[in-house]
Structures are given as structure tokens and as C-alpha cells.
Amino acid sequence: MKFTAAAALLVAPLAVLASAVPKVERKITYDGYKAYRIATHNNAKSVTDKLAPLAVVPFNQNTRDHVDVVIPPSEIAAFEALGFEAEVLHEDLGADIREEANSFAPYQEISAQAIPSDTWFDAYHAYADHITFFNDLQAAFPTYSEILNIGASVQGRQLFGIHIWGSGGKGSKPAIYFHGTVHAREWISSKVVEYLAYNFLTQYNDTAVKAIRDNYDIYILPFVNPDGFVYTQTSNRLWRKNRQTRSSSSCVGTDINRNWPYKWELSGGASTDPCDETYKGLAAGDTPENRALVSFTQSLSASKGIKLYIDWHSYGQYILIPYGYDCSKRATNHAKQLSLAQSTASKIAQSYGTKFTYGPSCSTLYATTGDSVDYMQDVAKAEYSWTIELRPTGSGGGGFVLPASQIRPSGVEQWEGIKYLLASV
Numbered sequence: 028m029k030f031t032a033a034a035a036l037l038v039a040p041l042a043v044l045a046s047a048v049p050k051v052e053r054k055i056t057y058d059g060y061k062a063y064r065i066a067t068h069n070n071a072k073s074v075t076d077k078l079a080p081l082a083v084v085p086f087n088q089n090t091r092d093h094v095d096v097v098i099p100p101s102e103i104a105a106f107e108a109l110g111f112e113a114e115v116l117h118e119d120l121g122a123d124i125r126e127e128a129n130s131f132a133p134y135q136e137i138s139a140q141a142i143p144s145d146t147w148f149d150a151y152h153a154y155a156d157h158i159t160f161f162n163d164l165q166a167a168f169p170t171y172s173e174i175l176n177i178g179a180s181v182q183g184r185q186l187f188g189i190h191i192w193g194s195g196g197k198g199s200k201p202a203i204y205f206h207g208t209v210h211a212r213e214w215i216s217s218k219v220v221e222y223l224a225y226n227f228l229t230q231y232n233d234t235a236v237k238a239i240r241d242n243y244d245i246y247i248l249p250f251v252n253p254d255g256f257v258y259t260q261t262s263n264r265l266w267r268k269n270r271q272t273r274s275s276s277s278c279v280g281t282d283i284n285r286n287w288p289y290k291w292e293l294s295g296g297a298s299t300d301p302c303d304e305t306y307k308g309l310a311a312g313d314t315p316e317n318r319a320l321v322s323f324t325q326s327l328s329a330s331k332g333i334k335l336y337i338d339w340h341s342y343g344q345y346i347l348i349p350y351g352y353d354c355s356k357r358a359t360n361h362a363k364q365l366s367l368a369q370s371t372a373s374k375i376a377q378s379y380g381t382k383f384t385y386g387p388s389c390s391t392l393y394a395t396t397g398d399s400v401d402y403m404q405d406v407a408k409a410e411y412s413w414t415i416e417l418r419p420t421g422s423g424g425g426g427f428v429l430p431a432s433q434i435r436p437s438g439v440e441q442w443e444g445i446k447y448l449l450a451s452v
């Protein structure tokens with residue numbers, strides 16, 4: 028499949044083009060682009076072979092059941108002539124991106140030490156506002172939290188986060204450890220981990236939340252790929268990887284979730300082509316983001332250990348347990364992880380009926396090498412190591428561009444799931 032968005036792009040008019048700015052990237056609008064889910068019936072290759080002559084933009088990673096693609100306006104007639112069994116995910120991706128942009132809200136400034144308004148969860152926001160939100164949230168609870176800065180991205184942004192604790196004091200308990208937005212376009216993942224952080228801090232007077240806070244130290248890193256996230260806001264809403272350049276290629280970006288130094292060398296679960304969405308890098312851990320994450324993870328592992336790690340992604344509505352690198356390998360506590368995934372999925376469904384599929388990541392979805400979950404399980408020795416793919420499923424419409432009205436329900440159902448899970452581990 029050719030990735031030709033750069034060639035086929037439609038451009039938004041630039042409001043200001045200051046001559047002092049050396050290089051301005053034009054924004055891909057995706058106006059008139061349609062997203063489809065094509066049923067593959069276990070034969071994805073026959074689908075991708077038929078798509079090969081078209082200028083198709085890969086959308087989500089392919090699964091056994093389906094391939095999700097974005098088709099530029101000029102190719103829609105040719106695509107429809109192929110006669111696939113397909114459903115529409117976005118009728119006009121550009122229109123949905125514009126609606127998302129229109130739903131942005133500025134951060135509501137608050138007085139010193141006040142708690143940020145929870146209207147934060149009704150809109151998407153600029154990256155700088157996320158930093159302000161976290162700083163203000165932490166400042167409202169100075170005795171029970173601190174801001175983390177664990178290292179810098181390729182472009183020098185800090186990988187920031189929040190550390191929350193309870194009556195045991197700072198750093199006295201095993202870690203509950205969450206990463207958000209490793210894939211830049213998966214915006215709902217940062218909003219959901221923010222929702223969890225907000226509730227962990229503001230609901231300490233709730234008995235169940237107090238028990239969790241008193242038993243664990245909680246570490247939440249909402250943007251482990253900040254450069255990629257900023258790029259989705261300035262240039263290309265569908266960007267996935269980091270923004271690392273390499274002298275060996277003109278293509279930009281490495282998939283940080285294929286770059287972890289564990290089973291990185293295996294083939295079949297990542298790409299060695301720098302132009303691909305799942306490019307693994309030239310060596311394990313050769314992205315600055317991954318190096319910072321590895322070193323921070325090692326410090327958690329070496330101090331009180333990691334009870335639970337969750338890598339928050341979208342989309343598909345899955346709870347995925349180890350492993351990614353081998354479809355027949357199971358964790359030593361597999362039965363416990365599977366039963367917790369099942370009961371957590373039931374708990375999540377109690378809020379609005381949202382169905383999450385659960386199971387081992389490779390056999391349920393597809394193989395991945397050098398991913399965070401396998402590293403956390405086997406190297407960092409996390410007791411439970413999961414990926415959660417948030418809303419939507421895709422079937423029924425939508426993908427990475429999820430209406431702002433779904434931020435709060437996504438947060439609510441995951442909060443219920445996490446409270447249940449942390450009371451059960």
C-alpha cells in the first residue's frame with residue numbers, strides 16, 4: 028500500500044506566513060477523504076494487493092478481520108469500483124477533523140491552588156494547555172503529588188507526568204504506571220489518563236479511591252510522544268510515530284511502541300522501512316523517548332516494583348494482555364490476567380454498555396515486537412501489563428477522530444474499570 032498523503036494533499040490556507048519562519052509545513056486537511064473498514068475474511072493480502080495501485084492512506088493497523096484505509100477524493104470512484112465489502116468510518120474525514128478543531132476550548136485560567144474545572148473533559152486542547160492543566164492540578168494537591176519530568180523528546184520537549192500517592196507517603200508503595208499517546212493521533216488516550224489522574228486526586232475522600240491511593244504510588248505520563256502529538260495539531264492529524272529524522276532516509280519517525288529493548292530483533296511484528304507506520308528504528312532503544320522511558324521504568328522496577336502497567340491507545344475497544352511478540356506465549360500469571368481482563372471489561376460495560384474485547388495481544392489483534400507491554404512484563408517485571416485500545420470500535424463509524432462529546436463517557440467507563448481492577452489485583 029502506498030502512503031501518498033503528502034503527494035495527494037489538499038492544503039489549508041496559512042493565516043500568517045512570516046518571512047522569518049524558515050520552513051512552514053502545510054497542513055493536510057483531509058477534506059473529502061473517506062475512511063473505510065474493509066472486511067478481509069482472513070485474507071488481508073488479497074485486499075492490500077487490490078489496493079496497491081491506489082493512493083491509499085493506511086489508517087489503523089490491519090487485523091485479521093479488517094483493513095481500515097483512508098481514500099483521497101480523486102481515488103474514491105476507483106476504490107468503490109473494486110467492490111469490497113466495506114463500511115464507512117468517516118464520510119468526510121476533513122469535515123470531522125474540522126468539527127474536532129471547532130470543539131477546542133481554551134484552558135480556563137484558575138486562581139492559585141484551585142482545582143481545574145472539570146469542563147476540561149468536554150473538549151480537546153492545545154498541547155501547551157495540557158501542560159498548564161497538569162501543573163495546576165498538581166498545585167492544588169501539593170502534599171500528595173508532584174510533577175515528573177523524565178527526559179526529553181527528539182525536539183526537546185519534556186516527557187512530563189504526575190506522581191500521586193496516599194497515606195504511605197511519596198514512593199512508598201508498588202507502582203501503578205500509565206502511558207498515554209505513544210501514538211500521536213490517539214488523542215482520546217491522553218484525555219482518558221487525564222481523567223483518571225483528576226479523579227485519583229480529587230476523590231481521595233471516597234473510601235475505594237483512598238484504599239487505592241494508600242496501597243499504591245500512581246505514575247501517569249499522558250504524552251510519551253509529545254513531538255508527534257504537536258505535529259498532529261499543526262500538520263497532519265493522522266501522524267503516529269515520533270518526529271526523528273535519520274540520515275539513511277528522507278522519511279521521518281520511528282514507532283516508539285516498536286523500539287523497546289526486548290524482542291526488538293525478531294521479525295514479523297514491526298517494519299524495517301523508515302517510511303512505514305511501524306518502523307522499529309535502527310537499533311533497540313534508539314529513540315530518545317524510549318531511552319527516557321526505559322530509564323524511568325527501571326527506577327520504578329528497582330524501587331517498589333510495578334504492580335500494573337497500562338499503555339493507553341485507540342482505537343478498537345480492546346483489553347490486551349501479554350504477549351505481542353509470540354502468539355502462543357503466555358505470561359506465568361496468564362489465567363489471573365485473563366480473568367481480570369474479562370471482569371474489567373464487564374465492569375467497563377456497566378456504565379454505557381461499551382463492549383471491550385479482551386485477550387492476549389498477538390493472538391487477539393496482531394504481532395508486535397519491541398512493544399512496551401512485553402518489556403514491562405518480562406524485563407521490568409510488572410505483575411500485570413496491559414494495552415487498552417479505547418473508543419471507538421470502528422464499526423459504526425469513526426476512528427482516531429472521536430467527537431469531543433465522547434471524551435467524558437470514555438473517561439467515566441475507564442474510571443469504573445480501573446477502580447474495579449485496582450481493588451481486585
Ligand code: 0X9
Nearest residue numbers: 284340351388389392393394395
Ligand atoms: O500497534 C500497536 O502498537 C497497538 N495498536 S494501535 O492501533 N493503537 O497502534 C497495539 C499494541 C498491542 N500489541 C499487540 N497487538 N501485539
Ligand code: ZN
Nearest residue numbers: 210213340341
Ligand atoms: Zn496506538
